[in-house]
Amino acid sequence: MAAHRPYPTVEALLAAADEAAYDLTSGDLAEALAGEATTALPDRGGLTVHTALRAANAAYEAKFGHAFVIALTDLDDPDDPAAALDLTLASLRQRLGHDEDEESVVTAEQLRRICRARLLRLADTGGHLAESGPRKAPAGSPDRAGSITPGLPRGPEPTSRRYDGRGRWTVPGRA
DSSP: GGGGGOSSSHHHHHHHHHHHHTTOOOOHHHHHHHHHHOOOOOSHHHHHHHHHHHHHHHHHHHHSOOOOOOTTTOOOTTTTTHHHHHHHHHHHHHHHTSSSHHHHHHHHHHHHHHHHHHHHHHHTTSSSSGGGOOOOSSSSGGGGGSSOOOSSSOOSOOOOEEEEESSSSTTTTOO
C-alpha cells in the first residue's frame, strides 16, 4: 500500500486496504495478530461479566494461539459499554466453536474491519487524506476500532500497561 501512495481519495485508500487484506497469507495474519495491542473493556457489567470474558478469552488464546480481536464498529449504540461487552462475550463464545481454518477467515475479516476504522480515523485527523473530504470515523474511542482483550477496568488516567493474556498486567520497562 505504501508503494502506491499518495491515494487521491479516502475511498481509493480504503479500496486498496481491502484488496491488501484479502490477499493475506497465514504468515501475514500471524504477523498482524502479533502487532495488535490489547485493550481493556469498559468498567461495566460487574465482576461476573469480566470473569466470564477473561475465562472465554483464555480458552480462545489456548485454542487458537493468538489474542482475540473483534471490530466493534457495527454496534447499534457505539457509546453503550454494555453493548460492547455483550457483543464481545457472545462473539468469543461463538468463535470458540470454530475450527482453526474457519477462525482464521473470521479473524482476517475482523482485522480488515479494524484497519478500515483506523484509516478512517487517521483521515479525519487532518492528514493528507482529509483533502478529499472528511469522513466520520466510527463513534467511540480508539478502542472501538482496536482489538479487545478483557482485562482489568481502566482507571481515569490512561496507562502504558498491557494485558498479557494470561491474567496479568505488564508495564513496559518493569520486570
